[in-house]
Structures are given as C-alpha cells and as structure tokens.
Amino acid sequence: AQKVTQAQTEISVVEKEDVTLDCVYETRDTTYYLFWYKQPPSGELVFLIRRNSFDEQNEISGRYSWNFQKSTSSFNFTITASQVVDSAVYFCALSEAFKSAGKSTFGDGTTLTVKP
Amino acid sequence: KAGVTQTPRYLIKTRGQQVTLSCSPISGHRSVSWYQQTPGQGLQFLFEYFSETQRNKGNFPGRFSGRQFSNSRSEMNVSTLELGDSALYLCASSTYTGLALNEQFFGPGTRLTVL
Numbered sequence: 001a002q003k004v005t006q007a008q009t010e011i012s013v014v015e016k017e018d019v020t021l022d023c024v025y026e027t028r029d030t031t032y033y034l035f036w037y038k039q040p041p042s043g044e045l046v047f048l049i050r051r052n053s054f055d056e057q058n059e060i061s062g063r064y065s066w067n068f069q070k071s072t073s074s075f076n077f078t079i080t081a082s083q084v085v086d087s088a089v090y091f092c093a094l095s096e097a098f099k100s101a102g103k104s105t106f107g108d109g110t111t112l113t114v115k116p
Numbered sequence: 117k118a119g120v121t122q123t124p125r126y127l128i129k130t131r132g133q134q135v136t137l138s139c140s141p142i143s144g145h146r147s148v149s150w151y152q153q154t155p156g157q158g159l160q161f162l163f164e165y166f167s168e169t170q171r172n173k174g175n176f177p178g179r180f181s182g183r184q185f186s187n188s189r190s191e192m193n194v195s196t197l198e199l200g201d202s203a204l205y206l207c208a209s210s211t212y213t214g215l216a217l218n219e220q221f222f223g224p225g226t227r228l229t230v231l
Binding site for chain 2: 031033035037043044045046047050052091095097098100101102103104105106107108109
C-alpha cells in the first residue's frame with residue numbers, strides 16, 4: 001500500500017523568508033512517481049513538478065526547488081524568498097507505475113500562509 | 117487548449133437522493149480520475165477511467181460509481197446520499213507515458229452539499 005505524509009499541517013512565514021514543505025512517502029514499488037500540486041485560495045489544483053523514482057537529481061525552477069532523497073523516502077519542496085502569492089495549500093502525491101499507475105495517493109496537504 | 121470542466125459547480129441534495137456529476141477532460145486526455153476532497157480526509161481517490169474502462173478504484177462503498185464515454189467525458193454517480201458525502205468532488209485528466217501516469221490537470225470541482 002502506498003502512503004504520503006505531510007506532517008506540517010500549517011506553516012506561516014513572513015514575506016521573503018525561505019520555507020520548506022516536507023513530504024515523506026511509503027511504497028513497495030521500485031518504480032514510482034512523485035508530484036507536487038498547489039491549490040490556491042481560488043480552489044483549482046495546479047501541477048508543479050513530477051519526479052520519477054530513478055531520478056534523484058534535485059530540481060530548481062525559479063524560486064522553487066525540490067529535494068528528492070530515496071534513502072529517507074522524502075521529496076521536500078522549498079520556496080525561496082516567499083511571496084504573498086505563494087499562499088496556498090500544497091499537496092504531495094505518489095503514483096506507482098504499471099497497473100495501479102492511475103491510483104494517485106495524496107498527502108493531507110500543507111497550508112502555507114505568507115504574510116506581507 | 118480548454119481545461120478540465122466540471123458540471124454542475126454546486127449542488128444541494130437531501131439524504132437518500134442520488135446525484136450525477138460530469139467531467140469533460142482536456143482534449144486528447146484519455147485518463148480521467150475522480151477525487152473526494154473534505155477538510156478532514158484530504159484528497160481521497162475514488163476511481164480512474166481510461167478508454168471507457170475503470171482501471172483503478174479507491175476504498176469507497178458501492179454507492180459511488182462512474183463511467184466514461186467514448187469521447188473521454190466521464191460521469192460520477194452517488195446513490196442514496198448520506199450527510200458524509202458532502203464534499204468537493206474533483207475530476208482530473210491526464211495522459212500516460214508508457215505505463216506511467218503524467219501530471220494531472222484538475223477541474224474546479226463540484227461542491228456537493230447533502231442536507
């Protein structure tokens with residue numbers, strides 16, 4: 001069975017602070033995919049990143065960066081110099097390959113509030 | 117490219133009634149997944165359809181069912197509604213690369229309230 005844990009329910013920071021959102025996952029598969037999605041106050045989930053289990057290279061996209069460590073089953077997300085527009089609920093998700101690929105498991109989400 | 121659309125956006129029903137929700141995926145996307153989002157349970161996977169076949173199913177009672185049409189549009193049905201079914205129902209469409217699911221594109225959701 002697959003499981004995704006986002007231990008941080010809520011995080012509040014002041015604008016320009018860096019913030020890291022934690023994601024720990026469990027799966028018995030060796031081939032799997034990890035995702036991060038953002039759900040702003042308007043409601044629609046927006047895709048941020050997809051990473052496969054064989055690619056542990058960290059990724060940076062503007063102010064966003066992701067740290068994938070198989071040894072600790074973690075896929076953490078860091079926002080550098082946070083902005084008010086980053087306020088949203090962030091979800092980490094796991095999808096295994098093959099037959100159960102379409103069954104994505106989401107974490108409970110981390111609500112990030114960035115104050116001006 | 118038009119995004120994922122869901123209708124209706126809001127729905128109020130009473131216990132015991134049934135409801136049908138509709139989802140139109142992004143053109144070319146053959147995978148449609150449904151999720152239930154509630155404050156207490158987060159995003160829970162209901163089922164996934166691909167080319168008119170249910171490929172995966174979550175841990176929901178048989179009152180929750182769905183189907184997909186040849187144009188990839190999907191419907192979800194909930195029969196004998198219970199108060200606990202009140203939630204935001206999200207539809208997501210996607211594609212596959214080989215046997216791996218690509219990123220999902222979510223619709224705005226249908227907010228169902230059961231009285």
